[in-house]
Amino acid sequence: MKKRLRLTVSEAFTIFGQSMPTSPATPAPVSVSRRRPWPVEFYRSAVGKKWVMGITGIALLGFVLAHMIGNLKVYLGDGQLDSYAHFLRELLYPLLPKTVTLWLMRTGLVIAFLLHIHAAASLTLLNRRANTAYRGPRDLAVASYASRTMRWSGVIVAVFLLWHLADLTWGVTPMAAEGWTPGAVEANLVASLSRGGVAVLYVVANLLLGIHIYHGAWSLFQSLGFAHPSYKRWRRWFAQAFSAAIVIGNVSIPIAVWTGMVG
Amino acid sequence: MNITLRAWRQEGPSDEGRFETYQVSDVSADMSFLEMLDVLNERLTLEGLEPIAFDSDCREGICGTCGVMINGRAHGPQAATATCQLHMRSFRDGDTITVEPWRAAAFEVIRDLVVDRSAFDRIIEAGGFITVATGSAPEANLTPVPKEIAETAFDAAACIGCGACVAACPNSAAQLFTASKVSHLNLLPQGSSERYIRTERMVDTMEQFFGSCTNHGECEAACPKQISIDFIAMMNRDYVKAKLNNRGRA
Numbered sequence: 264m265k266k267r268l269r270l271t272v273s274e275a276f277t278i279f280g281q282s283m284p285t286s287p288a289t290p291a292p293v294s295v296s297r298r299r300p301w302p303v304e305f306y307r308s309a310v311g312k313k314w315v316m317g318i319t320g321i322a323l324l325g326f327v328l329a330h331m332i333g334n335l336k337v338y339l340g341d342g343q344l345d346s347y348a349h350f351l352r353e354l355l356y357p358l359l360p361k362t363v364t365l366w367l368m369r370t371g372l373v374i375a376f377l378l379h380i381h382a383a384a385s386l387t388l389l390n391r392r393a394n395t396a397y398r399g400p401r402d403l404a405v406a407s408y409a410s411r412t413m414r415w416s417g418v419i420v421a422v423f424l425l426w427h428l429a430d431l432t433w434g435v436t437p438m439a440a441e442g443w444t445p446g447a448v449e450a451n452l453v454a455s456l457s458r459g460g461v462a463v464l465y466v467v468a469n470l471l472l473g474i475h476i477y478h479g480a481w482s483l484f485q486s487l488g489f490a491h492p493s494y495k496r497w498r499r500w501f502a503q504a505f506s507a508a509i510v511i512g513n514v515s516i517p518i519a520v521w522t523g524m525v526g
Numbered sequence: 527m528n529i530t531l532r533a534w535r536q537e538g539p540s541d542e543g544r545f546e547t548y549q550v551s552d553v554s555a556d557m558s559f560l561e562m563l564d565v566l567n568e569r570l571t572l573e574g575l576e577p578i579a580f581d582s583d584c585r586e587g588i589c590g591t592c593g594v595m596i597n598g599r600a601h602g603p604q605a606a607t608a609t610c611q612l613h614m615r616s617f618r619d620g621d622t623i624t625v626e627p628w629r630a631a632a633f634e635v636i637r638d639l640v641v642d643r644s645a646f647d648r649i650i651e652a653g654g655f656i657t658v659a660t661g662s663a664p665e666a667n668l669t670p671v672p673k674e675i676a677e678t679a680f681d682a683a684a685c686i687g688c689g690a691c692v693a694a695c696p697n698s699a700a701q702l703f704t705a706s707k708v709s710h711l712n713l714l715p716q717g718s719s720e721r722y723i724r725t726e727r728m729v730d731t732m733e734q735f736f737g738s739c740t741n742h743g744e745c746e747a748a749c750p751k752q753i754s755i756d757f758i759a760m761m762n763r764d765y766v767k768a769k770l771n772n773r774g775r776a
Contacts, residue, residue: 292734301773393737402598406742488763
């Protein structure tokens with residue numbers, strides 16, 4: 264039998280009575296993943312979760328914009344807001360039965376909300392594990408107030424959203440005003456916002472929503488990978504204009520009720 | 527100049543660590559920050575005390591070995607500057623300077639201001655090889671590369687792997703480092719064959735050690751090479767494509 268002459272490096276070290284030098288061990292990985300079907304695999308990654316947050320963010324921004332524009336019908340008076348609400352229930356009728364389109368959109372929104380919140384929560388946990396706090400002072404150079412407070416503005420807006428639904432969609436007391444009637448959208452709105460504390464709550468919540476979507480509307484371009492020089496400078500502008508439009512449109516309504524312009 | 531230095535002292539990875547205060551007198555404004563530490567260490571050695579351990583090598587901002595948190599900023603207050611390029615003229619007489627090591631779960635403190643950045647090596651290893659012919663140097667203009675692409679790839683290749691992006695990031699994310707390494711190869715024809723497999727493997731390895739990007743932009747501000755977060759967007763886009771292209775692959 265032919266004798267093996269070659270030694271591996273570690274065998275050579277053993278012969279000389281030494282153990283092979285090893286590089287210092289890298290600290291243990293924070294997480295290790297296994298192979299699964301690709302959409303699952305993609306969502307399991309942090310970059311994938313950010314992508315999902317970007318896509319669901321676009322869906323939610325679309326909703327927020329449509330909702331704000333729809334709300335402005337309150338200024339037309341003459342029962343226009345009520346008939347708009349009625350129109351939403353009959354969207355695509357008779358192609359589809361009444362309220363089906365509305366429920367399809369609601370289902371999409373609920374899924375978008377759940378994915379957005381799940382991704383945000385699990386990324387927050389990942390970041391907590393990956394982070395070690397500085398013991399001395401920390402001087403942030405550019406991080407905006409909006410970007411630093413995303414998780415707080417997000418949680419507060421989500422809680423406000425439930426309150427808002429109980430108030431104006433479900434008519435649950437004590438959130439809804441006295442005399443809440445299904446379908447009487449404008450009357451319910453005016454009754455609700457005539458309560459001083461509630462009007463303040465709506466204003467504050469909408470300011471936080473504005474802060475949240477100001478960072479979100481810029482950040483989603485990064486997460487989805489859109490940074491081409493030809494439109495890069497418009498991303499910030501878009502985020503500012505979009506969030507300002509939402510805040511001005513929405514906040515104007517409690518102010519209009521308070522000043523008696525509406526109702 | 528007279529400086530009060532609050533420096534982080536830690537015997538080893540398992541030691542608690544603490545700040546210790548030193549008075550450093552007769553500091554020349556022309557000294558670099560590291561030279562100021564050298565002067566202090568010389569004195570500590572003469573006094574029979576343990577000098578402050580810190581990493582440094584080239585001391586001209588090209589190797590990425592040095593890097594500490596100075597007054598809460600990675601590489602100190604001056605933009606586009608590695609710690610070794612920061613001079614004491616950036617401070618005023620009587621200033622108190624706090625100096626701390628990079629902090630991240632993946633960057634374990636080895637001693638004082640020295641951290642273990644080998645998690646970066648794991649990301650680089652995950653990138654694997656690029657397919658190029660070996661042997662004698664190829665004809666210079668055999669592979670045409672448009673100037674803009676070459677410039678952009680070079681902007682990414684300027685990364686010195688110092689870790690300031692991770693240190694500056696409130697999430698301890700290594701997105702800017704990984705994006706630079708991924709992009710400088712992905713942009714060039716020489717690196718395009720393994721574009722998607724490299725992107726997937728490097729990002730997946732990065733996520734085993736580091737946090738996730740929330741687009742604060744702190745990394746870009748801290749980067750001594752001023753690498754743009756546009757590369758992060760580029761990497762994010764390549765990663766989506768990679769997950770699609772590489773699906774079903776072992």
